[in-house]
Amino acid sequence: MDYYDLIIVGAGPxxxxxAGALANSGKRILIIDKQDFPRDKTCAGWVTPAVMDTLKIDPQEYGTGRTLQPIRRFRIGMMGQPPVENDHGDVVSYGIRRCEFDDYLLRRVSCPKQLATPVKAIVRKDGNWVINDTWEAPLVIGAGGHFCPVARLLGEGPGGHETVVAAKEVEFEMTPEQASACQARGDTPELWFCRDxxxxxxxxxxxxxxxxxxGREDNHKLTDHLHAFVEEMKSAGRIPADLPGRFKGHAYLLYAHAERPLVDDGILLIGDSAGLAYTQSGEGIRPAVESALMAADVIHHAPDYSASSLQVYGDAIAERFGNRAADLEEGWQVPDWVKKPLASTLMRSHWFTRKVVTEKWFLHREVPPLKAAV
Incomplete structure (x- = not known):
C-alpha cells in the first residue's frame, strides 16, 4: 500500500x-485520472485574463506551439432574431483547446501521477481512504468533474433534485475550404440564447x-434544439455546411442550483465535482482554478481533515461565489427578472449584451483575480 497525505482524483485544471499550489507544502500528493494526457475534453474553451494571471501563465509563452485565440468582440443574440456585435477593444478573453491547456497545467506539476487509471473503489479504513486497494491517504479530493467518484461518496445533495445542464458540442480543425466558407471570426465568439x-x-x-x-437544462430537448441551431447557422453561412464527426455530450451543475455538499470527514470537492460552474454562463474553468486555490489554503492550515476543520473551505466558497441558499430563482442562464418578451428586447440592446451578458455573466470583469494564499 502506497501512502500519501492527500490523493486528488481528477487531473484537469x-x-x-x-497540486501546484501545495507543491512547497511538504505534503505527499498523488493525482489519479481515468484518462491519459493529453486527452480530448468537450468544452467551448475560453479563459479570461484573470485566469491567466491567477495561474501565472504568460500568454506569449503559452501561445507558442499552442492555440491561443485573443477575443475582443462578442456576437450575441436570441435565436430567430438579428444578433448584436460589441467591440471591447482590448483582449477580454482567450480561446484555448482543452486538450492542450489541461496538459500544459498538468505538466507543470511534479507530484506523482497515475494516469489512465479509473477509480474502481474508494473504501474508508482506519480513518483513511483507500483507493483501488493500492493508494491510501487521510484526505481525498474530488476534482473529476460532474461524475467524479469522490463526489458520489457524498450523495446527491440535500434534495437530490439538482438542475443538471446537458451540453453537446463538436470541435475540429477546418480544412482550407471549410475555413474559407466559415464566416465566424476568431476574435468574435457567437452566443445565441434559446427563446425559452x-x-x-x-x-x-x-x-x-x-x-x-x-447547452440546456432539459436534456430531452437538447438534440432537437442543437439540430435546429446548426441548420440555421449553416443557412446563414456562419459555419461550414459539412461538419465532421458526432457531437459529444457532457454535463455539469450550475452553482446557484447545486445542492452537493463540499466537504465531509477526509473529503473535499473542487471544480465541477463541487458544482461550481457560473450560473449565467456555465463557465467552469475560473471557478475550478479558484476553488483549488481556496482548498489549498485550507488544507495547508487545517489542524486535521475532519469535516468541521474543512468547512472553512465551504465558507470561503460561499464568500467568493455567493450563498447558494439565497439564490433560488427558477431557470438557468437568465435571472428571474429577465422574462419574455423583455428578454427579446434586451438581447437587441448593445448596452445589455455588453455590460450584463458579456462583462458580468461571462467575463466577470468586476471580480478581481484570486491570488494563491498558500
Whole structure:
C-alpha cells in the first residue's frame, strides 16, 4: 500500500492547480485520472485574463506551439432574431483547446501521477481512504468533474433534485475550404440564447479550429434544439455546411442550483465535482482554478481533515461565489427578472449584451483575480 497525505482524483485544471499550489507544502500528493494526457475534453474553451494571471501563465509563452485565440468582440443574440456585435477593444478573453491547456497545467506539476487509471473503489479504513486497494491517504479530493467518484461518496445533495445542464458540442480543425466558407471570426465568439431562456448555443472559432455547441437544462430537448441551431447557422453561412464527426455530450451543475455538499470527514470537492460552474454562463474553468486555490489554503492550515476543520473551505466558497441558499430563482442562464418578451428586447440592446451578458455573466470583469494564499 502506497501512502500519501492527500490523493486528488481528477487531473484537469482544478486538480492540477491544487497540486501546484501545495507543491512547497511538504505534503505527499498523488493525482489519479481515468484518462491519459493529453486527452480530448468537450468544452467551448475560453479563459479570461484573470485566469491567466491567477495561474501565472504568460500568454506569449503559452501561445507558442499552442492555440491561443485573443477575443475582443462578442456576437450575441436570441435565436430567430438579428444578433448584436460589441467591440471591447482590448483582449477580454482567450480561446484555448482543452486538450492542450489541461496538459500544459498538468505538466507543470511534479507530484506523482497515475494516469489512465479509473477509480474502481474508494473504501474508508482506519480513518483513511483507500483507493483501488493500492493508494491510501487521510484526505481525498474530488476534482473529476460532474461524475467524479469522490463526489458520489457524498450523495446527491440535500434534495437530490439538482438542475443538471446537458451540453453537446463538436470541435475540429477546418480544412482550407471549410475555413474559407466559415464566416465566424476568431476574435468574435457567437452566443445565441434559446427563446425559452433555458440555455444557449455558441460558435467559437480558434484559429483553424471551430467549436460549435449548445447547452440546456432539459436534456430531452437538447438534440432537437442543437439540430435546429446548426441548420440555421449553416443557412446563414456562419459555419461550414459539412461538419465532421458526432457531437459529444457532457454535463455539469450550475452553482446557484447545486445542492452537493463540499466537504465531509477526509473529503473535499473542487471544480465541477463541487458544482461550481457560473450560473449565467456555465463557465467552469475560473471557478475550478479558484476553488483549488481556496482548498489549498485550507488544507495547508487545517489542524486535521475532519469535516468541521474543512468547512472553512465551504465558507470561503460561499464568500467568493455567493450563498447558494439565497439564490433560488427558477431557470438557468437568465435571472428571474429577465422574462419574455423583455428578454427579446434586451438581447437587441448593445448596452445589455455588453455590460450584463458579456462583462458580468461571462467575463466577470468586476471580480478581481484570486491570488494563491498558500
Amino acid at each position: 482544478a486538480g492540477s492547480t491544487l 431562456l433555458k440555455g444557449y448555443a455558441w460558435v467559437f472559432r480558434k484559429g483553424n479550429y471551430l467549436n460549435i455547441g449548445l
